[in-house]
Amino acid sequence: MNHVGTQELTTKRLTLRKLKLEDFHDIFNNWAGDKExxxxxxxxxxxxxxxxxxxxxxxxxxxxxxxxxxxGIEYQKNLVGMISVIQVDEEAEVCGIGYVLSK
Incomplete structure (x- = not known):
């Protein structure tokens, strides 16, 4: 696999970007602190x-x-979730992902 790390990705609706330390408040309020x-x-x-x-x-x-x-997943300038690679099989060149979205 040719790894390139976490690069920013932008579509018409979403931006996927690196999380920043100052995002903790939005992360807590939008999903991490939500029991549902x-x-x-x-x-x-x-x-x-x-x-x-x-x-x-x-x-x-x-x-x-x-x-x-x-x-971090941004929608309309709001941090609404996150997505990450959680499992990599270098030999098979496949990976798994995990994600979470706010309500």
Whole structure:
């Protein structure tokens, strides 16, 4: 595979971009702190913005690695979700993705 890392992608409706540390407030309010959104995910709803802030620090740390992919999903200038590559099989050249969207 030819890895290029998390690059910004823009369509007519959406922008996929790297998350920023200051996004934690929107992430908490739009999906991470929402029990209904987290109901069918592999993680529990965050109990506080501080938990989300620590999570975002972990997410943005490896952005300089070319085999790391994690985007914030913007719709009409609002951060409404995220999508990331969660599993890579280099030999088969396939990967899995995980995503979450706000209500």
């Amino acid at each position: 959104v987290a109901k069918y995910t592999t993680w529990y709803a965050h109990q506080s913005e501080e938990v989300t802030q620590e999570y975002v620090k972990m997410v943005v740390r490896p952005y300089n690695e070319l085999n790391y992919y994690c985007w």
